[in-house]
Amino acid sequence: MTKNREVAQALEEISLLLQIEGKDKFKSLSYARAARSITGLGEDIENIRDRGELTNVPGIGKAIADKIESFLDTGEIKLLVELRERVPVKVWELEAIPDVGPKTISLLYRELGVTDLVSLEEALDAGKLEGLKGMGKKTISKIADGIKIARAGASRTLLAEAMPIANRLVERLSRISDVNQAVVAGSLRRRRETIGDIDILVDASKASKIMDAFVGMEDIADVLVKGPTKSSVRTKDGLRIDLRVLPTESYGAGLQYFTGNIDHNVKLRAIAKTKGLLLNEYGLFRNDEQVAGQGEEGIYDALGLDYIPPELREDMGEIEAAQEGKLPKLIKLEDIRGDLHTHTDQSDGKNTIDEMLDAAVEKDYEYYCVSDHTQSLTIANGMDEAHVLKRIEEIDELNASGRWKMKILKGAEVDILAHGELDLDDSVLDQLDIITLSIHSRMKDTKQVMTERVCHALESKYAHILGHPTGRLLLKRPEFEIDMEKVFETARHNNVVMELNAHPQRLDLNVGNLRAAKRWGLRIAINTDAHRTGELDYMQYGIFQARRGWVEKYDVINTLPPKELMKSLRK
Ligand SMILES: [Zn+2]
Ligand SMILES: [Zn+2]
Numbered sequence: 001m002t003k004n005r006e007v008a009q010a011l012e013e014i015s016l017l018l019q020i021e022g023k024d025k026f027k028s029l030s031y032a033r034a035a036r037s038i039t040g041l042g043e044d045i046e047n048i049r050d051r052g053e054l055t056n057v058p059g060i061g062k063a064i065a066d067k068i069e070s071f072l073d074t075g076e077i078k079l080l081v082e083l084r085e086r087v088p089v090k091v092w093e094l095e096a097i098p099d100v101g102p103k104t105i106s107l108l109y110r111e112l113g114v115t116d117l118v119s120l121e122e123a124l125d126a127g128k129l130e131g132l133k134g135m136g137k138k139t140i141s142k143i144a145d146g147i148k149i150a151r152a153g154a155s156r157t158l159l160a161e162a163m164p165i166a167n168r169l170v171e172r173l174s175r176i177s178d179v180n181q182a183v184v185a186g187s188l189r190r191r192r193e194t195i196g197d198i199d200i201l202v203d204a205s206k207a208s209k210i211m212d213a214f215v216g217m218e219d220i221a222d223v224l225v226k227g228p229t230k231s232s233v234r235t236k237d238g239l240r241i242d243l244r245v246l247p248t249e250s251y252g253a254g255l256q257y258f259t260g261n262i263d264h265n266v267k268l269r270a271i272a273k274t275k276g277l278l279l280n281e282y283g284l285f286r287n288d289e290q291v292a293g294q295g296e297e298g299i300y301d302a303l304g305l306d307y308i309p310p311e312l313r314e315d316m317g318e319i320e321a322a323q324e325g326k327l328p329k330l331i332k333l334e335d336i337r338g339d340l341h342t343h344t345d346q347s348d349g350k351n352t353i354d355e356m357l358d359a360a361v362e363k364d365y366e367y368y369c370v371s372d373h374t375q376s377l378t379i380a381n382g383m384d385e386a387h388v389l390k391r392i393e394e395i396d397e398l399n400a401s402g403r404w405k406m407k408i409l410k411g412a413e414v415d416i417l418a419h420g421e422l423d424l425d426d427s428v429l430d431q432l433d434i435i436t437l438s439i440h441s442r443m444k445d446t447k448q449v450m451t452e453r454v455c456h457a458l459e460s461k462y463a464h465i466l467g468h469p470t471g472r473l474l475l476k477r478p479e480f481e482i483d484m485e486k487v488f489e490t491a492r493h494n495n496v497v498m499e500l501n502a503h504p505q506r507l508d509l510n511v512g513n514l515r516a517a518k519r520w521g522l523r524i525a526i527n528t529d530a531h532r533t534g535e536l537d538y539m540q541y542g543i544f545q546a547r548r549g550w551v552e553k554y555d556v557i558n559t560l561p562p563k564e565l566m567k568s569l570r571k
Contacts, residue, residue, distance in 0.1 A: 004038055004045045005478075007071055010080055011035040011064070016091045019082040020109060021103035028102075033059040036263060040316055042512030042519075046072060047485060060316075090116040097146035097195065098224075098232075098240055104143075107132060117147060138225060142232075145224050157239060158474060160504030160541055162188055162195040165239055170200060170217065173243075176213050179204045180248060185258035189310045191544035193474055193507050197240035199258050207245035214243050222315035248284045253293035257281035263315030264308075271303050271319070279303075290360075311547040316515075330547040331526075333540055335559045338367035338406070341413065341436050341467060341499065341527035342536070346391060347372035350532040353394070359406045359533035366402075367562050369434045370395065371411035374423040377440050385428045388412060392431050407562050409433040413467055415440055420456025429462040434569065436499065438467035439480070447481035455480060455490040463494060464569050465525050468501040468508040476505070484513055488520040495571055497557055500526045500549075502542025503535070514549025523568070524556050 015031035018024055035060040038045060048054055049072060054065040067077045087109070093116050094105045104330050108114035111132055112123045120143075123129060129140045167186045173182040179202055183189070186199035204210050207229045215223045215231055224232040227247045246254040257265060257280070272279035277286055283293025284302055292298035300307050305322035309330055312318040321327045343349030344356055351359075353370060360368040372391070373382040383391065395410045411434040415423035422429065422437065429435060437457050445453065457463060469487065470479035491498060498517045501508045506529070511519060517524060526542040528535055546556070557568050 003072065004041055007045055007068055007386045008035045008038040010071055011038070011076055013091060014077065014080050014083060016095065016102050017087045017089070020089055020091070020106040021083070021087050022106055029453060030059070031064065033263065034064045039270060040314065040512055042516035044483065053571055062069040088115055093117050093150070094120065096150035097143060099142060100146060107134070112261060121147060142224055143299065156194040156196055156475060158504050159188070159191060159544070161196055162239060163196060163233060165219065166198045166200065169217065169241065172217060173200065173202055173210070173214065176210060178206050178209060183255060186260065187253055187515040189259050189311060190261065191311050191547070191548055192568060197242060200241060200243045201251070201252040201254055201258060202243065202245045203248050204245055205247065208243050235362050249290065249294050252295040252299060253283040254281050255533050256296045256299055259310050259313060261314050264313040264319065266318050267315055268303060271540070275303065277302070298431050309547065311544065312550070328550045328552050331543060331553045331556055331559070333543045333555045335556070336526065336539055336543070337535060337561065338365040338369070338558050339528050339530070339539065340409070340411070340434055340465065340525050340558055341371050341501070342369065342373050342530045346387070347382055348531060354471060355533055356530070357408065359536050361404050361406060363536060365406050367407040367409055367565065371410035371413045371436055374412055374414050376415045376417060376423045384518045385425050388424060388428050411436065413438050416453060416457040418442060418453070420453040422457060422460055422462060426462070433566070434464050435462045436465040436467040437463050439471055443471055443480045445480065447483060450480055451483040451486050454487055458487070458490045458494050458496045463496045465497045465499050466491060467499045468506050469498060470508050470510070470513070470531070472508055473505050474507065484516065490515055491522055492520050497523050497525045497569070500528050500542055500546055502526055502538045502545070503529045504538060504541045507541065510547070511545070514546065514551055518550065518555060524551060525558050526556055
């Protein structure tokens, strides 16, 4: 869905340039809303356009739909071309500076003619920022620091890398006396796949004491700002952390506000308004009286909504569902009974089968599938037919030994070859319990070739699960070109399960695809693809992603007891 990304980016640039130009705030907001909406789509925007349904997408009216069509046809939007001429600012360059948004960029551009990082640096060195409206010494030095961050380009971090760092800091903060509670907010609390910076909120009365302790913690490399109730630091890993101290009576409101996302919050504030209430980061108020705000639940309740789990708060239908009492009952880690896609040292894993099984038993799994790579994937030491047969025999013996109190399933991660053929002979495939089919080669195939290739593979009677269906590696490699609607349709006809690969760099399917898969009535397998024992813990990231995709327990096959699991895979 590379086109979705390009379209979203073009619309966002329009929004930013309009905002910098400062003439039409409302128009700017509507382009931003449309861009976010497209980013969350579970379908190729080209398909939606072909059906003439662009205006059905939330936030897209006729005017923006026309612009999208023009972009898809010509690669250009006239408004964007004109805006770039009128406002020659490299928005993406300047946006990469932490805390610098359209307002600041607009000021710098209009007053000083700043258009990019170089001209901003020149203006800084010449002392021109001093004396500008709203530019205190602190802000200026923050911008100077921020330029370094923008240059380093270290703007996003995988959830799995950010989370342990955030948790460690939260734990240390919680141990300070006077701290009632400390929690992570922001995109990390929403369990986004990648994180920009980390927001931590502390409920405490003596803010200055907390700030002193925080900036002195050993993980902290730089203090960017230290204020009475808010500080920003950079950790040794290069992550930016914002810490806010809130009073107890506003803690829930602050948590709600700083968890976001913006569209979710805007809609909540509008609902509050219709009820004659005012919602902000300090609480929910009727006239000057606080109605709610100490806890998040109280706010949702007072607005007539069921409590919305943080993972859903992106204005993708969750508010309407909460109004109607129709929020999904999201899957939990405890619901998982086994892992169906794992490796050992027989292909490119790092641990022996015994070591992997020991680790799986620790998780109280009822079943566990060993699914090493097949022969054509020579780089991963893939197994040929003889090797797989030997492995099958070995697993039969392990099961017979009763050493592990769970069912060991015989599997393989079978490569999908150039024309959709499978990388093992039928006689061998026939003896396996669970077969996961994956693309590991020719990832630059055209959309049509890739779609036909995968769909052909799914038609095999040996296709149980489609592994990491779009092949992306977060922050590294985009998904390959493929028509997921066709894939879902073919999977549906052939009873093939979609994998949600829980590896933190994959999280494949993405949220849009998960919701689309659900619409198709497809079932999902959440698997870690572990290559070493510690990676069995990746299951939690799969669960986070599943929850973001509105996935419930009954959607997921590895929540089933062993017998039902095997029954569900039958053709
Ligand atoms: Zn794979
Ligand atoms: Zn794998």
